[in-house]
Amino acid sequence: xxxxxxxxxxxxxxxxxxxxxxxxxxxxxxxxxxxxxxxxxxxxxxxxxxxxxxxxxxxxxxxxxxxxxxxxxxxxxxxxxxxxxxxxxxxxxxxxxxxxxxxxxxxxxxxxxxxxxxxxxxxxxxxxxxxxxxxxxxxxxxxxxxxxxxxxxxxxxxxxxxxxxxxxxxxxxxxxxxxxxxxxxxxxxxxxxxxxxxxxxxxxxxxxxxxxxxxxxxxxxxxxxxxxxxxxxxxxxxxxxxxxxxxxxxxxxxxxxxxxxxxxxxxxxxxxxxxxxxxxxxxxxxxxxxxxxxxxxxxx
Amino acid sequence: xxxxxxxxxxxxxxxxxxxxxxxxxxxxxxxxxxxxxxxxxxxxxxxxxxxxxxxxxxxxxxxxxxxxxxxxxxxxxxxxxxxxxxxxxxxxxxxxxxxxxxxxxxxxxxxxxxxxxxxxxxxxxxxxxxxxxxxxxxxxxxxxxxxxxxxxxxxxxxxxxxxxxxxxxxxxxxxxxxxxxxxxxxxxxxxxxxxxxxxxxxxxxxxxxxxxxxxxxxxxxxxxxxxxxxxxxxxxxxxxxxxxxxxxxxxxxxxxxxxxxxxxxxxxxxxxxxxxxxxxxxxxxxxxxxxxxxxxxxxx
DNA sequence: CTCCCCCATAGGCAGATCCTATCGGCCAGT
DNA sequence: ACTGGCCGATAGGATCTGCCTATGGGGGAG
Numbered sequence: 001x002x003x004x005x006x007x008x009x010x011x012x013x014x015x016x017x018x019x020x021x022x023x024x025x026x027x028x029x030x031x032x033x034x035x036x037x038x039x040x041x042x043x044x045x046x047x048x049x050x051x052x053x054x055x056x057x058x059x060x061x062x063x064x065x066x067x068x069x070x071x072x073x074x075x076x077x078x079x080x081x082x083x084x085x086x087x088x089x090x091x092x093x094x095x096x097x098x099x100x101x102x103x104x105x106x107x108x109x110x111x112x113x114x115x116x117x118x119x120x121x122x123x124x125x126x127x128x129x130x131x132x133x134x135x136x137x138x139x140x141x142x143x144x145x146x147x148x149x150x151x152x153x154x155x156x157x158x159x160x161x162x163x164x165x166x167x168x169x170x171x172x173x174x175x176x177x178x179x180x181x182x183x184x185x186x187x188x189x190x191x192x193x194x195x196x197x198x199x200x201x202x203x204x205x206x207x208x209x210x211x212x213x214x215x216x217x218x219x220x221x222x223x224x225x226x227x228x229x230x231x232x233x234x235x236x237x238x239x240x241x242x243x244x245x246x247x248x249x250x251x252x253x254x255x256x257x258x259x260x261x262x263x264x265x266x267x268x269x270x271x272x273x274x275x276x277x278x279x280x281x282x283x284x285x286x287x288x289x290x291x292x293x294x295x296x297x298x299x300x
Numbered sequence: 301x302x303x304x305x306x307x308x309x310x311x312x313x314x315x316x317x318x319x320x321x322x323x324x325x326x327x328x329x330x331x332x333x334x335x336x337x338x339x340x341x342x343x344x345x346x347x348x349x350x351x352x353x354x355x356x357x358x359x360x361x362x363x364x365x366x367x368x369x370x371x372x373x374x375x376x377x378x379x380x381x382x383x384x385x386x387x388x389x390x391x392x393x394x395x396x397x398x399x400x401x402x403x404x405x406x407x408x409x410x411x412x413x414x415x416x417x418x419x420x421x422x423x424x425x426x427x428x429x430x431x432x433x434x435x436x437x438x439x440x441x442x443x444x445x446x447x448x449x450x451x452x453x454x455x456x457x458x459x460x461x462x463x464x465x466x467x468x469x470x471x472x473x474x475x476x477x478x479x480x481x482x483x484x485x486x487x488x489x490x491x492x493x494x495x496x497x498x499x500x501x502x503x504x505x506x507x508x509x510x511x512x513x514x515x516x517x518x519x520x521x522x523x524x525x526x527x528x529x530x531x532x533x534x535x536x537x538x539x540x541x542x543x544x545x546x547x548x549x550x551x552x553x554x555x556x557x558x559x560x561x562x563x564x565x566x567x568x569x570x571x572x573x574x575x576x577x578x579x580x581x582x583x584x585x586x587x588x589x590x591x592x593x594x595x596x597x598x599x600x
Numbered sequence: 601c602t603c604c605c606c607c608a609t610a611g612g613c614a615g616a617t618c619c620t621a622t623c624g625g626c627c628a629g630t
Numbered sequence: 631a632c633t634g635g636c637c638g639a640t641a642g643g644a645t646c647t648g649c650c651t652a653t654g655g656g657g658g659a660g
Binding site for chain 1 (some may be wrong): 302303304306307308309312347348349350351354355356357358359361363364365368369372373375376377379380381382383384386387388391395396397442443444459571573574575576
């Protein structure tokens with residue numbers, strides 16, 4: 001059974017007649033002419049198969065079944081009004097669950113600085129955090145499983161919007177008693193990398209210039225990388241936020257700043273089709289305001 | 301806030317898109333073209349002020365607020381369907397409260413014969429009985445306070461329908477040892493009447509012909525009338541059903557049949573505008589079938 | 601690089617809705 | 631008994647909404 005032909009406006013007309021017990025006054029209240037309202041009520045009665053009103057001379061009576069229909073119609077109209085009111089009430093920006101993904105070499109070190117100010121700026125936001133590599137983040141964005149992603153690779157997907165957040169410098173991570181040359185010499189096997197899939201691996205390789213290592217020796221994460229350096233396996237580059245969070249290891253690992261410009265651009269990705277575009281832009285701007293101070297706070 | 305522009309059909313479209321996650325398939329399911337459905341959904345979103353769907357390339361996503369709107373829309377549509385189904389389901393004839401009025405000289409003696417068969421013929425009917433004089437019954441019908449009325453006066457009101465039920469003869473009620481003449485002699489003061497307002501008073505007066513009494517001696521009801529006859533005050537006419545129900549009083553009151561044609565026509569009145577006209581006609585026919593047998597059963 | 605998928609847009613048509621004007625029935629005041 | 635007023639129904643014309651087919655345009659896959 002379809003709802004074709006059943007109109008909420010006609011139900012309003014019905015209720016108006018029931019209240020006024022008078023077609024003319026009901027029409028005035030509804031803002032239409034009396035014939036228009038009469039015709040619509042008659043049409044609705046035909047559709048329902050119920051004679052709701054008995055047009056008695058001089059007065060309008062309600063039939064027993066009409067009473068029941070009117071009661072249900074009143075509920076329906078009230079709920080419709082509630083729906084309209086609910087839909088139209090202004091909602092806090094980014095309200096509700098907000099799926100935020102980040103790459104593993106960034107999220108654990110950046111998000112702690114962001115979450116509290118974000119909650120203050122968007123009180124109704126309920127962040128749901130996840131950590132994945134860039135490819136999975138992009139797929140999550142496209143499928144709707146994520147709302148925004150923090151990563152570093154320039155994504156050429158035209159359906160995604162890219163908002164710059166900040167530039168994160170790389171620090172040279174090495175044993176204190178062993179200062180490697182930078183940029184590295186040809187086939188510098190002492191440079192260690194993350195395993196395949198991490199965008200940081202590619203960024204470090206790019207930073208190495210022509211003397212990029214083969215990358216045969218790799219770690220599954222930054223913590224492992226730091227411990228490998230501590231054990232004298234070699235050296236590597238560390239993003240500034242991770243270096244600040246993980247810190248040096250007395251007598252085993254220290255960090256040395258490199259020349260300006262060596263690092264990576266952190267961006268916020270979102271779907272271009274997300275209707276909350278303006279709010280997302282404000283979120284990106286908030287991140288831009290927040291990200292540099294912690295980067296300076298690490299003392300590099 | 302008005303419901304103008306909010307259409308249940310559009311809400312159905314919205315739900316179809318939410319289920320199918322695909323405008324084209326939703327349109328097919330709704331039996332309209334894809335552009336038609338797209339336009340209506342877009343219009344509805346504008347009306348609500350909520351972007352329910354995010355048209356992402358290759359897929360359709362639902363926004364957080366859209367989820368809430370969809371949930372309410374689903375409730376609304378379900379209730380609308382329930383209303384349609386409820387309205388369209390066949391209802392037992394004359395179902396619900398049924399206000400039946402009767403004049404005092406008829407109701408208590410006729411209705412006991414009618415009620416059980418009426419309940420069998422119209423099982424869903426819930427009779428609500430009342431007793432009043434003709435003028436009040438007619439007013440009750442016109443105001444909608446009554447559904448049908450049983451009375452005897454020919455009512456000329458063009459808004460009421462009159463269905464004959466049966467002819468109720470009058471019996472001469474008198475002491476057994478004192479058989480009055482009929483028709484009465486001029487100014488026969490031994491003829492006693494009911495008080496003003498009872499149609500039976502006028503009918504008896506009419507039956508008396510030119511020798512009608514002044515009616516100075518009157519009773520408030522048929523029981524009182526019978527007791528007045530029993531006490532030797534005079535005699536009177538008694539409707540057959542009342543005579544059967546009240547019965548003679550041994551040695552004090554007896555009944556004597558009169559020539560055929562002396563009596564009153566009992567009719568059922570209803571509003572001509574009552575939409576249950578056919579069912580009311582069947583009710584009148586049922587009364588016609590039921591009324592004569594009890595009239596004969598009184599043994600007169 | 602091209603074809604396909606999918607939603608949006610454009611233009612025209614048909615039905616629904618509303619309006620004003622009028623009718624017909626009932627009622628009340630003269 | 632007559633007549634003016636009230637009230638809902640009907641008639642006819644204007645307008646608007648909703649739907650259709652055809653097409654556009656962006657994105658994705660082979």
